[in-house]
Each structure stands twice: as C-alpha cells, then as structure tokens.
Amino acid sequence: MAVRVGVGLAVVLLIAYVVVQVMLSGNNQVATETAYVTEAYDELNVEGMMIRREQILTSEEEGVKSYALADGEKVGYEGTVAYICQDEETAKAHQTIRGLDEEIEMLKEVESANLGGAVSVDSLDKQLSDKLFQLLDVTASRQFSKLEQSKNGLLDLYNRRQLVTGKVENFDARIQQLTQERDALQQKFPEPVSTITAPASGYFYSNIDGYEYAADCDDLENITKSQVEELLQKPASTEGANAVGKLALEHEWYYVFTLPADSGITIKAGNQVQLQVPELSPEEIDMTVMAVNAEKDGSCAVVLQSDTLSEVLNSLRKQTVTIRFKSYSGIRVSNKAIHFEEDQMGVYIVEGAVAHFAPIEKVYSNDEYMLCKTDTELKDALQAYDQVIVEGKDLYDGKVVTR
Numbered sequence: 097m098a099v100r101v102g103v104g105l106a107v108v109l110l111i112a113y114v115v116v117q118v119m120l121s122g123n124n125q126v127a128t129e130t131a132y133v134t135e136a137y138d139e140l141n142v143e144g145m146m147i148r149r150e151q152i153l154t155s156e157e158e159g160v161k162s163y164a165l166a167d168g169e170k171v172g173y174e175g176t177v178a179y180i181c182q183d184e185e186t187a188k189a190h191q192t193i194r195g196l197d198e199e200i201e202m203l204k205e206v207e208s209a210n211l212g213g214a215v216s217v218d219s220l221d222k223q224l225s226d227k228l229f230q231l232l233d234v235t236a237s238r239q240f241s242k243l244e245q246s247k248n249g250l251l252d253l254y255n256r257r258q259l260v261t262g263k264v265e266n267f268d269a270r271i272q273q274l275t276q277e278r279d280a281l282q283q284k285f286p287e288p289v290s291t292i293t294a295p296a297s298g299y300f301y302s303n304i305d306g307y308e309y310a311a312d313c314d315d316l317e318n319i320t321k322s323q324v325e326e327l328l329q330k331p332a333s334t335e336g337a338n339a340v341g342k343l344a345l346e347h348e349w350y351y352v353f354t355l356p357a358d359s360g361i362t363i364k365a366g367n368q369v370q371l372q373v374p375e376l377s378p379e380e381i382d383m384t385v386m387a388v389n390a391e392k393d394g395s396c397a398v399v400l401q402s403d404t405l406s407e408v409l410n411s412l413r414k415q416t417v418t419i420r421f422k423s424y425s426g427i428r429v430s431n432k433a434i435h436f437e438e439d440q441m442g443v444y445i446v447e448g449a450v451a452h453f454a455p456i457e458k459v460y461s462n463d464e465y466m467l468c469k470t471d472t473e474l475k476d477a478l479q480a481y482d483q484v485i486v487e488g489k490d491l492y493d494g495k496v497v498t499r
Contacts, residue, residue, distance in 0.1 A: 126488035126497045128446055131427050133480050136460050136467055138422040140361060144353025145327055146412045147316065149345045150308040151298070154338040155180055157290045161340055162187035164194060165300045167410045171343070172297050178340050179288035189285040196278040203267040203274075206255045217261060298343035299405065305413050306332025308342055313350065317387045321354045321397040328414065348403050351383065351417065357394030361421055364388055369400065370420040376408045380420070424460035426467030427478055433486045434466065437493070443478060444485040446497060451485060453493040454478040 159180040171177055181187040258264045294300070311319075311327055351371060355361060363369075367385040372378070383400040390396040400419075433443045435453070442455040456468040456478050468478055478484070485491060 123489050124495070124497050126446065126451070126485045126491075126499055128483040128499060129430060129433070129486050131429055131443075131445075131478060131480055131482045131484050133425065133470060134428045134467070136424045136426075136462070137420040138361065138424075139418055139420045140355075140359060141416055141418050142353040142355070143328065143414070143416045144324070144351050145307070145310070145414050146349060146351050146409070147311045147313060148349035149313050151296065151343045151345055152304060152308050153177065153292060153294070153340045153342060155290060155292055155340050156338060159289045160184050160187040161302075162190050162288065163302055163341070167301050167303070168405060168407070169300055170298070171294045171300050173295075174293045175297075176291055177294055177300050178292040178302075180290045180292070180340075181288050182286060186285045186288075189281050190288060193278055193281050196274050196281075200271055200274050200278070202252055203255065203271050206252060207266055217257065221257070292340050294343060296343060296345060298345045299347065300341055300343060301410060302341045303410065304339040304342060306334065307413055309333065311352075316350055316352065316399050318389065319352060319387070319397050319399060320389055321391050321395055324352050324354050324397045327352070344409075347405055348401060349409065350386070351400045351402075353398055353417075353419075355396050355398055363398065363421060367421070371400065371402075372418045372420070373408045373412055373415055374418060375415060376411055377406070379406060379408065381406050381408070424467055425470070426459035427456075427470055427480055428465050428467055429456065429478070429484050430465050430486050431461070431463070433484050435491065444488065444491045444493075445478065445482040446485060446499065447483075449496055449498065451488070451491055451493065451495045451497050452476070454482065454484075 157180040159182050162179045162181050164176045164178055165171060179187070179190055181190060255267065307330075310330055310333070355363070363385055365385050365388055369383050369385060370380040371383050372380050381402055381404050383402040383404075385398065386401040387399040388396050389399075429443055434456075435442060435444065437453050440455050441458070442453050444451045445454045446452075454476060455472075455474040456466070457472045457474065458466055459469055460467040470480065485497070488497065
C-alpha cells in the first residue's frame, strides 16, 4: 500500500512539474521584430490643377496627323512639330522615313566622331552600363516617351564600340541600305499635305485637354481659395477643335490647390515639398511653395512652382496628387512594442535569451508605428537591427525569454 501511495505521489509531482514548466514557458515566450531605419512623411492627398503658359497649335487642313516630335521635346522657333498627311498609311510611312533619317544621321555622326582619335573601350563599356541602367529606370518609372531617346543613346554607344574594337571598319553598307529603304518610301508615298511649325520656341505636347487657357500664370501668386475652387469646377474648353498639339512656352509650371483649416499642415512660401502623381508615376518631383494665401477661417490656397520637366506633365492636369511637406528619418518600432519604465519611454529588446529595456526618443509617430532618434544621448538606447519584443507578458529588464 505504501508503495502505491509513493508511486501515485511521484506521478502527481511529475504532472505538477510539467504544468509549471508549461506555464513558465508560456510566460517567457516572446515575439520580436527587427528595428530598422526608415523614413516617414507629413503628406496629404489633394485635388488641384497643373497650370503653365501654353499655346494651342491648330491646322485647317484635313488629314491624318504625323508627329515629328515626342511629347515634351523641345522645339525652336519655326521648327517642325507635325505633318498633315492624306491618309493613315501615308502618315505611318513618313513616320518611318523620319526614323530612317535619324538612324542614318546617327551612324554618320559616329563615324565622324571616331576619326578624331582613339576612344577607351573601358570608358565606352561604363557608358553603356550607365545607359542600360538609365533605360531600365525609364521603363520602371513608366516614362515611356523617353524610351526612344534612351534606346537611341544605347545604340549610339554600341555602334561607337563596334568601331573602336575593330569589329566593323565603317557603317557604309548599313547607311546605304537605310538610304535605299528611305528613298523607296519617298517614291511610293506622296508628300504631306501641310507642315505644322512652332510659332515660338517651347516644349511640344500632342495632347489637348481644354484647360490650356484656364488660368493666367501672371495672376497665380495672388489666387484665392474660391478662385481655385472655381477653377477646379470649370468645364474643359472646346477651343482646340482643330488642334494639332500645344506648346508649353516656358519650362516653369505650377500646381494650385486648397488646404482646409484643420489639415494639420504648416506651410509657408519658400518651403520645399515633393509632388507625386500615384496614378501616373512613382516619381517624386521637387517643388517650391510660391504662395500661401490664407482666408479668415484658416483655410488657404497654395501655389507650388517647379522647373522640372517630368514625364507626368504629358498627362497631368486635374489628377489627385500626393504632396509631401516634411520628411522624418528614424528607427521604426511598432506602437505595441512601446513601454514606460519610471516615465522613460522605451522598448524591450532581446540579447541572447535576456530581455533588456532600451530607451527611445520620438521623432515621428502615427497609428501604427513610431520613428525614434538614431543619435540620442540616452544610455543603452535602441539601435538599428535590435530585436524588439512586440509580444510578451510581464516584461522587465533582465528577464529570461524564449522566442
């Protein structure tokens, strides 16, 4: 009987030990995340309007348009911007002819440049690599109107390398072939009905949206909130019925919008901001705050100015944009990881199998996370790449934990 009692007691003690260990294990179990340095922004999505000094180009001739320039390409006074052709097939043929002429001219320039002396192959290889990455960037950022220019630049460098390395002596055969193709097309198809030239120097765009004359650039600095709201409600004009395209007469352009009194944004003339049009491109465009015209109720009209000729200008007019007013940099931690020890804000980090309290100083916060100073003078402060505890019970400095 005593033996049975002893065995029973041992079993009970064993079960109790297992239960205690399981409970202790659960109490020591933590989940962690890696602290890393990142950026955050004070930003706001706004609906405004892009404004610049523009002139619509028109033609009374009937036919199919064939453009001599890409969108955003610069043109001088009386430079050719487009042709009017009698039908679609003729327009395509003349587009091909211009492409052949450009390739012929490029090959002749390469041959001419190579006569001036030897060029380093290593230098050409580096330029080729740079140009290739530029082409990839153009593609990734959806700057499609720059693809042709980037492709031609890459081809030009490749042709130069062919000459320098002796893989070809000249491009005479290729030039002759291209010339024959061009001449055959010129004989087969008639000349354009008319040629459209630029009445002034500027940047050419084929798209007409009806807002080219919606606002006067000279009056923007004093624009009011009600005038911006009226501008955004204004319907598109039908003035460009016979339009071939338009000229942006200056490289400067503007974006106007309004801010409500409760926006939480502090902004003044001279500030630098970034504008992004998410539906068009991931590109961030640097802009300067030209004017902030406040109303009595605290709301205001804002005018941004830039001289950056971005790809988004091909399509930007009244899209919603993201304005980034201020950037912050710091070590990112989840809000659920933050604790207070004797009024000191911090997080618990894991070193080995031990939890330690790491003080932090706030740089920026939102509903999900906080950015902490990277150059704080606090002792034993949080560092980038520390393992921060985001889930754990009864944490204290020195506690043994498991992950």
